[in-house]
Structure formats: C-alpha cells, structure tokens
Amino acid sequence: xxxxxxxxxxxxxxxxxxxxxxxxxxxxxxxxxxxxxxxxxxxxxxxxxxxxxxxxxxxxxxxxxxxxxxxxxxxxxxxxxxxxxxxxxxxxxxxxxxxxxxxxxxxxxxxxxxxxxxxxxxxxxxxxxxxxxxxxxxxxxxxxxxxxxxxxxxxxxxxxxxxxxxxxxxxxxxxxxxxxxxxxxxxxxxxxxxxxxxxxxxxxxxxxxxxxxxxxxxxxxxxxxxxxxxxxxxxxxxxxxxxxxxxxxxxxxxxxxxxxxxxxxxxxxxxxxxxxxxxxxxxxxxxxxxxxxxxxxxxxxxxxxxxxxxxxxxxxxxxxxxxxxxxxxxxxxxxxxxxxxxxxxxxxxxxxxxxxxxxxxxxxxxxxxxxxxxxxxxxxxxxxxxxxxxxxxxxxxxxxxxxxxxxxxxx
Numbered sequence: 001x002x003x004x005x006x007x008x009x010x011x012x013x014x015x016x017x018x019x020x021x022x023x024x025x026x027x028x029x030x031x032x033x034x035x036x037x038x039x040x041x042x043x044x045x046x047x048x049x050x051x052x053x054x055x056x057x058x059x060x061x062x063x064x065x066x067x068x069x070x071x072x073x074x075x076x077x078x079x080x081x082x083x084x085x086x087x088x089x090x091x092x093x094x095x096x097x098x099x100x101x102x103x104x105x106x107x108x109x110x111x112x113x114x115x116x117x118x119x120x121x122x123x124x125x126x127x128x129x130x131x132x133x134x135x136x137x138x139x140x141x142x143x144x145x146x147x148x149x150x151x152x153x154x155x156x157x158x159x160x161x162x163x164x165x166x167x168x169x170x171x172x173x174x175x176x177x178x179x180x181x182x183x184x185x186x187x188x189x190x191x192x193x194x195x196x197x198x199x200x201x202x203x204x205x206x207x208x209x210x211x212x213x214x215x216x217x218x219x220x221x222x223x224x225x226x227x228x229x230x231x232x233x234x235x236x237x238x239x240x241x242x243x244x245x246x247x248x249x250x251x252x253x254x255x256x257x258x259x260x261x262x263x264x265x266x267x268x269x270x271x272x273x274x275x276x277x278x279x280x281x282x283x284x285x286x287x288x289x290x291x292x293x294x295x296x297x298x299x300x301x302x303x304x305x306x307x308x309x310x311x312x313x314x315x316x317x318x319x320x321x322x323x324x325x326x327x328x329x330x331x332x333x334x335x336x337x338x339x340x341x342x343x344x345x346x347x348x349x350x351x352x353x354x355x356x357x358x359x360x361x362x363x364x365x366x367x368x369x370x371x372x373x374x375x376x377x378x379x380x381x382x383x384x385x386x387x388x389x390x391x392x393x394x395x396x397x398x399x400x401x402x403x404x405x406x407x408x409x410x411x
C-alpha cells in the first residue's frame with residue numbers, strides 16, 4: 001500500500017505530516033520562495049540564531065490549524081472537509097509576504113496594499129490555485145479562510161486572531177530561535193479546549209489561564225524581540241533602503257509575476273549592484289546593514305495614550321530634530337513602532353472579549369467575558385507604542401541633546 005504523506009522533522013512540533021496534495025503546493029517555486037524570506041527580518045543581527053523563515057512557519061501553522069480542526073471534529077463541530085480547508089488555509093496564509101516580511105508591509109501600506117492582497121492574487125491567479133482546483137478544492141473559499149474573509153468566523157479565527165494557529169506557531173518558533181524565554185505557551189491545551197459559540201471561536205473556561213499566559217508571552221516578545229531597539233535599528237535601515245530604491249525597481253508595484261521573484265537576498269543584491277547615483281544612500285544603508293554597522297538609538301519613550309499615537313507625525317519630528325541639531329535630516333530616523341497589545345480579530349478590529357464555555361451537568365454554558373475583566377490581559381490591553389530616534393554614531397550626541405529638548409515632555 002502506497003503511503004500518501006511525508007513526515008517532516010520540525011524542532012517545534014517534532015513531526016509535521018504533509019499529504020501528497022499539500023506537497024504539490026509546497027514544492028511549487030512560489031511556495032519555496034518563502035525559504036528565502038526570514039521570519040524576523042533583521043532580528044538575526046541581535047539574536048544570531050533567528051534565521052528561520054516564513055517557509056517553516058507556514059508548515060507549523062498548517063500543523064496547529066489541523067490539531068484545532070481535529071479537536072473540533074471530535075466535538076462534532078467540524079467535518080473532515082473543514083480540516084482540509086484549515087490545513088490549506090494555514091499553509092497559504094503567508095504566501096503573499098514580501099521580502100523582509102513585515103518590513104515590506106511598512107512600505108506597501110503607504111500604497112494601500114497589504115501582503116494579504118498579494119496572497120489572494122497568488123492563490124487565485126497563479127498555478128497554486130490551479131493545483132488546489134485540480135485536487136478538488138475550492139480555491140476561492142480557501143483564500144477567504146486564509147485571509148479572514150469567509151462567512152464562517154470560527155474558521156477565520158483558527159488561522160488569525162487571539163486564539164490563532166498563526167500566533168501559537170510564531171510565538172513558539174520565534175522564542176525557540178531567538179532563545180527568548182518569554183514564549184512558553186501551552187498550544188496543545190489551547191487547541192484541545194477550543195469550542196464554537198454562535199459561529200465564533202470560543203474556549204473552555206478551564207484553559208483561560210493558558211490564554212492569559214499566551215497573551216502575556218506575546219506582549220513580552222514584542223518588548224524583548226520584535227521591538228528591541230537594536231532589532232529596530234537594523235529594520236529602520238532596511239525600510240529606508242527599500243523606500244529610496246522603490247522608484248528605481250518598482251518593488252511595490254502590484255505586478256504579481258514580478259513580486260513572486262522578490263526575496264531578502266534578491267532585493268539586497270539589486271540595490272547593491274545598481275550603478276544609479278540616486279541609490280548611493282540606499283547602497284550605503286544596505287552595506288552598513290550587512291556589516292552590522294547599525295544606527296544608534298539616542299532617544300526612546302514608551303507611549304500608551306491612543307490620542308498621542310495618532311498625533312505623532314514622524315516627518316515633522318525629524319525636521320525639528322534636524323533644525324535643532326544642525327544634522328542633515330536624511331541622517332535622522334524617527335521610528336514609531338505600534339501594535340495592539342491584544343491581536344486584532346481576522347476582521348482587523350480590536351479584540352474586546354473572549355467567549356468562555358463552562359460545562360455543568362453535561363450542558364454547555366457560554367459567557368462573553370470582556371478582556372478588561374481578565375486581570376493579566378487587561379493590564380496590557382490597548383496599544384503598545386515605542387517612539388525612538390536613531391542616527392549614525394557620528395551624530396549621536398547632537399541628536400540626543402536635540403531629541404531630549406524637543407521630545408522630553410511627551411507623556
């Protein structure tokens with residue numbers, strides 16, 4: 001009897017089982033491209049082992065989504081077809097990421113495009129969609145689940161949101177490869193405790209502490225890894241290099257056939273090999289990035305007021321700092337890193353509550369618990385925003401004095 005699957009060894013999940021029709025997608029060059037996009041872009045310059053990619057993360061999301069699906073099938077909520085859909089949606093949820101992952105997102109969002117837009121186009125217009133159709137799957141439905149747009153909210157929420165396979169895998173994986181101790185989460189307990197109430201994903205009350213722990217882990221990872229000042233120094237340099245060279249190479253033009261060629265190293269090579277005088281600054285930034293000659297952080301403030309976050313205009317601050325310090329504006333970088341403390345729901349709205357299920361005498365009782373009523377989670381809810389000013393080492397003192405003078409009264 002012929003085996004129709006392959007077991008892939010993974011340091012996070014031990015083994016990830018991949019079936020033949022999934023392997024056909026994984027072996028496609030468009031999917032293989034994810035091997036050349038680092039999950040944490042510039043973080044390896046601070047955490048040297050953080051070399052993992054969107055490729056293995058995508059396999060991990062498929063694996064956890066499958067576990068969640070099987071748990072809900074055992075409870076009579078899902079069918080086998082739903083599990084297949086979840087597996088493929090999890091596998092493809094990051095197919096539209098550009099080079100340097102979320103950094104590329106910071107560039108393209110200025111043009112009102114997101115990695116989800118690229119992802120949809122890749123599945124619906126290119127050969128990956130043909131492979132899905134050939135194997136009897138509805139590529140439109142899988143695309144909707146992968147990007148949080150299906151009418152079945154609970155399926156969307158298994159892929160993205162506060163109880164998602166995506167978050168469970170990236171926290172475990174990023175924690176493992178950075179060596180950060182903050183990302184210990186009980187993902188098996190969480191997936192086994194999932195329920196569905198009024199078409200929304202819910203959780204057995206007995207697993208509430210695992211949810212609290214995961215939210216706290218995520219918050220700590222943002223502070224210790226994702227928004228680490230040296231990690232962001234490298235990323236600010238990459239963002240600026242991409243921005244300066246976009247007109248030359250059209251990185252952010254919505255041409256899907258060109259987009260699927262873009263990887264981390266390919267973009268760096270294009271910038272470095274360009275002879276254009278316009279790209280002198282971009283080339284220097286890339287060289288300094290590769291040699292770890294990073295910008296220095298001369299000012300940092302953690303902001304919590306949402307009104308203040310909306311008022312911050314980084315270009316105006318940059319101009320004021322340049323004027324005050326007499327340092328060229330192009331050598332001053334103002335970075336405002338913002339994320340919701342609790343992940344957005346698939347519809348991109350702030351998560352306000354979690355549905356908890358309690359069993360009494362065999363009957364399920366549902367309670368919609370506001371996030372504000374969960375002590376640990378409410379303490380970190382809202383927005384995490386860190387405002388920083390960076391400059392090359394030679395300008396350090398001048399810009400630091402100007403920053404403290406101009407930004408010192410921000411509360």
